[in-house]
Amino acid sequence: MQRKRRFEGVVMITQERCKGCTVCVEFCPVHVLSMSDAFNQKGYHFPELKDPEKCSGCDLCGMYCPDFAIYAFKREMKEAS
Amino acid sequence: MNSNDSTECTLPLNPVVPFLRTERMPHIWCPGCGIGTTVNCFARAVMDCGIPLDELAIVSGIGCTGRVAGYLKLDSFHTTHGRAIPFATGLKLSNPKLHVVVYSGDGDLAGIGGNHFIHAARRNLDLTVILVNNFTYAMTGGQATPTAPKESIETTAPYGVFEEPFNLPHLAASSGAVYVARWTAYHVVQTKKAILEALQKKGFSFVEILAPCPTIYLRRNRLGGAVEELKYYKEHCVIQNGADTKDVGIDLRHQDKVTIGKFLDIEKKEYYDAYQEHYAGLLKGGKQAVAGA
Numbered sequence: 001m002q003r004k005r006r007f008e009g010v011v012m013i014t015q016e017r018c019k020g021c022t023v024c025v026e027f028c029p030v031h032v033l034s035m036s037d038a039f040n041q042k043g044y045h046f047p048e049l050k051d052p053e054k055c056s057g058c059d060l061c062g063m064y065c066p067d068f069a070i071y072a073f074k075r076e077m078k079e080a081s
Numbered sequence: 082m083n084s085n086d087s088t089e090c091t092l093p094l095n096p097v098v099p100f101l102r103t104e105r106m107p108h109i110w111c112p113g114c115g116i117g118t119t120v121n122c123f124a125r126a127v128m129d130c131g132i133p134l135d136e137l138a139i140v141s142g143i144g145c146t147g148r149v150a151g152y153l154k155l156d157s158f159h160t161t162h163g164r165a166i167p168f169a170t171g172l173k174l175s176n177p178k179l180h181v182v183v184y185s186g187d188g189d190l191a192g193i194g195g196n197h198f199i200h201a202a203r204r205n206l207d208l209t210v211i212l213v214n215n216f217t218y219a220m221t222g223g224q225a226t227p228t229a230p231k232e233s234i235e236t237t238a239p240y241g242v243f244e245e246p247f248n249l250p251h252l253a254a255s256s257g258a259v260y261v262a263r264w265t266a267y268h269v270v271q272t273k274k275a276i277l278e279a280l281q282k283k284g285f286s287f288v289e290i291l292a293p294c295p296t297i298y299l300r301r302n303r304l305g306g307a308v309e310e311l312k313y314y315k316e317h318c319v320i321q322n323g324a325d326t327k328d329v330g331i332d333l334r335h336q337d338k339v340t341i342g343k344f345l346d347i348e349k350k351e352y353y354d355a356y357q358e359h360y361a362g363l364l365k366g367g368k369q370a371v372a373g374a
Contacts, residue, residue: 012095017106021113021295026308027267044112062095063125063269066110066117066307071095 007074009057011049017069020044024061024070030054033061100124102154109148113307115266115292116146119213120153122269122290123184126276132180139182140169142194145220145294146186146213163193166201169208177353180280183210188218188226191247195227202256202285204352209279210287212249215294216333223297230333234301248330253287254345260286261326261345266293267314268341275343284351291331291339304334314339 011032018040025033025047032055036048047070049055055072062071097120110116127137139157141150142165150157160168165185173181183190190198190212201208217235218224225235227247234241250261260282264272272290279286293299293310304310313333321329322342329340 010092012092014095019107019112021307023113023308023311027311042107060269062097063121063273064118065121066114067107068095068097068101068117068121073093
């Protein structure tokens with residue numbers, strides 16, 4: 001029996017601050033992120049959401065990010081689903 | 082998703098942003114530098130411990146880590162090279178209510194300001210010292226610091242360092258610090274907790290954080306990038322809380338394990354209290370002596 005999830009994780013990315021070090025992609029415990037092929041204004045690749053459903057909102061990406069460009073938080077799931 | 086164009090006003094902000102001078106972003110630290118990670122931990126620790134922001138001052142010396150004072154939206158002070166602790170001492174003694182945090186690098190605190198460091202620890206002054214150890218003087222071009230591992234290539238040691246690296250937790254503990262911990266930029270949750278405990282501790286508390294320097298130290302020594310270094314910490318670090326600081330010296334890549342953890346947490350009389358007590362006693366005695374004569 002699968003337990004119903006009550007919270008979903010939301011990841012917020014400030015693309016223009018990212019310097020493309022890939023630490024968040026590498027150390028995300030559930031591998032939600034991947035590097036985008038696009039560039040930001042400074043010419044760096046930035047992370048994008050590969051699998052947003054899996055995110056638990058643990059904010060480990062926010063703790064690791066040396067450029068303060070990403071963070072995550074928990075949000076209560078909507079009852080409709 | 083971009084937080085800047087978000088229309089939903091209910092979304093929480095990045096928890097670090099209230100602590101940053103965002104007009105100075107992007108900062109000068111290289112991609113993958115561990116210093117930003119330590120700032121994240123510091124900001125979250127400050128949030129959790131609930132010190133009012135106008136009672137918190139941050140002092141840093143020169144160097145990549147010294148830049149932290151310029152990027153944090155707290156009362157901050159960017160001092161001369163190696164002299165962060167003397168400035169912090171003056172600040173603390175002139176306004177004992179302030180929580181003074183010294184945030185600097187290994188070259189600044191242990192190399193150039195080593196003497197100030199041991200004397201502040203000896204006096205057990207109520208400071209929180211956060212030392213980000215990246216094994217090199219990164220901003221000035223990669224000179225060898227006292228913590229540089231043996232055989233590492235630095236600009237002042239092109240044939241490799243042959244000196245014994247410094248064991249900073251042992252230096253702090255034997256000089257008289259009351260709280261000594263070492264974590265890495267990989268162990269972010271523990272680092273945050275250690276900084277929180279250090280902020281709450283009365284007395285000289287010292288937290289060493291090992292951090293990757295991808296542009297100077299890692300590139301020059303051909304050790305890969307920041308991700309490889311963080312993986313090295315993940316694989317080789319052994320948590321030993323309460324370990325004897327004599328045995329926790331690090332010489333990266335020459336030993337199987339790097340000991341990290343909270344090594345020391347003791348109670349001891351703090352400098353300002355001792356100062357008050359000493360002079361209150363003396364002045365009282367002096368008045369009596371005068372009255373007696």
